[in-house]
Amino acid sequence: MRLPVQHIECFHLVLLRILESRVDRARWVVKGGVNLRAWFGSLRYSEDLDLDVTRGEATSLREKMGKLLGSAVLRDMLAVQGLELTRTSKPKQTETTQRWKFEIRAEGLSLSLPTRVEFSRRGSAEEYVLEAVRPEIVRPYSLSPPTANHYTARSAVRQKIAALAGRAETQARDVWDLEHLLRTTGADPRPLTAQERETLAIALDRAMGISFDEFKSQGVPFLAPDHQQLYGTPQPWERILELVVERLSSLIT
Numbered sequence: 681m682r683l684p685v686q687h688i689e690c691f692h693l694v695l696l697r698i699l700e701s702r703v704d705r706a707r708w709v710v711k712g713g714v715n716l717r718a719w720f721g722s723l724r725y726s727e728d729l730d731l732d733v734t735r736g737e738a739t740s741l742r743e744k745m746g747k748l749l750g751s752a753v754l755r756d757m758l759a760v761q762g763l764e765l766t767r768t769s770k771p772k773q774t775e776t777t778q779r780w781k782f783e784i785r786a787e788g789l790s791l792s793l794p795t796r797v798e799f800s801r802r803g804s805a806e807e808y809v810l811e812a813v814r815p816e817i818v819r820p821y822s823l824s825p826p827t828a829n830h831y832t833a834r835s836a837v838r839q840k841i842a843a844l845a846g847r848a849e850t851q852a853r854d855v856w857d858l859e860h861l862l863r864t865t866g867a868d869p870r871p872l873t874a875q876e877r878e879t880l881a882i883a884l885d886r887a888m889g890i891s892f893d894e895f896k897s898q899g900v901p902f903l904a905p906d907h908q909q910l911y912g913t914p915q916p917w918e919r920i921l922e923l924v925v926e927r928l929s930s931l932i933t
Contacts, residue, residue, distance in 0.1 A: 685725035685902055686820070687763060687786040688795045689717070692729045693818060694757045695748075695797065696826035702748050707736045708799065709808045709829040711839065713857070718813040719830050722860050724853065725902045729797045732804050734829075738775050741799060745770075745780065761821060762787035776801050806835035833867035838876075841869065841928070845882040852895035853902075855887050859920040862927045870931060877932060884928045892917045 682690070692714055699705070710718070713726025733741065748754060749768055758764060767783035778799040783792040809832055812825040831839065837858065844854040861867055872880065892914040900908050910916065 681788055682786070682820075683725075683904065684786070684789065684793050685727070687761075687784060687789070688727060688793055689725055689817075690761050690821045690823075691758070691763060691765075691782070691784055691795060692726070692797075693718075693813070693821060693823055693826060694754065694761070694763075695729065696813070696828055697823060698748055698751070698754055698757070700826055700828055703741065703744050704736075705810070705828055706734070708733055709804075709831060711831050711836075713853070715830045715836060716857050716860065718817050719811060720833060720836070720861065720865065721814055721816070722857065723903055723907050724856060724860075724899065725904075727902065728795055731797070731799050733778075733799050733801045738773065738778055738801075741778060742770070742773055745778075749780070758784075766792055806838060807832050808835065833861055833865035834869060837861050837867045838869040841876075841880055841883045844886055845879045850886045850890060850894075852890050852898045855890055855921060855924050856895070856899050858887075858924050858928075863923060868931075872931070880928060880932055884925065884932070887921065887924055887928065890921070 696710070696718075699708070709732045710729075711732055712728070712730040713722070713724060714729050716722040717724060717726060749765070754765070764785045765782060766785045767781075769781045770779065771781060772779040779796060780798075781794070781796045783794055785792050808829045810827065810829050812827045815825060818825045840854050840858045840861065844850070844858070847854070869876075895917050896912065900912055903911060
């Protein structure tokens with residue numbers, strides 16, 4: 681039986697699969713947790729799907745998303761997965777941010793699963809590349825891998841440093857994501873401007889203040905059960921934090 685986070689991932693992958701044929705994929709870039717898992721193999725599932733819009737009007741995207749969400753293709757692809765979209769809303773539709781919220785019903789679960797999809801127009805200059813999702817990510821769902829623009833490892837590291845420094849409430853998942861990227865890809869965010877070095881120093885300070893209890897509540901629930909056992913004690917978190925602090929410190933000097 682699939683986990684709730686796997687049902688949500690399946691929904692995101694189905695959406696990406698349809699998006700690439702309904703909305704010109706040159707106009708959007710996948711970022712955040714879905715980027716890290718779908719293209720870099722992170723063990724952490726993402727509860728939401730975040731994308732940047734590179735060009736195109738908000739009105740056009742809203743119309744295309746409306747048609748996509750009401751399409752028989754989406755309904756049928758979800759039905760094959762034992763999923764049903766039971767509620768859709770679009771609570772924020774501005775020129776900079778377009779957000780849709782969903783509730784999904786999955787076979788075998790009594791409660792609906794919440795998730796959201798958000799498109800942002802904030803003019804990111806970070807580098808991205810067009811690639812298919814990793815085969816091992818789509819294999820459990822018997823889906824063809826969606827092909828989409830996504831941010832490179834270097835860009836993702838830079839974005840995670842900015843997120844760690846800039847969030848109103850520090851999130852342990854940013855440290856987890858940084859550790860995965862730095863350890864598995866060796867991505868180097870340099871060169872850094874003076875302002876980016878200041879941001880890096882803030883991120884480093886915030887990382888050192890995140891406790892295991894915060895990671896246990898914010899990060900562990902989004903891992904598969906066997907990985908929850910593996911990372912559900914303080915020692916692995918201490919090693920993750922140590923690597924991130926060491927790497928970020930080396931970037932400041």
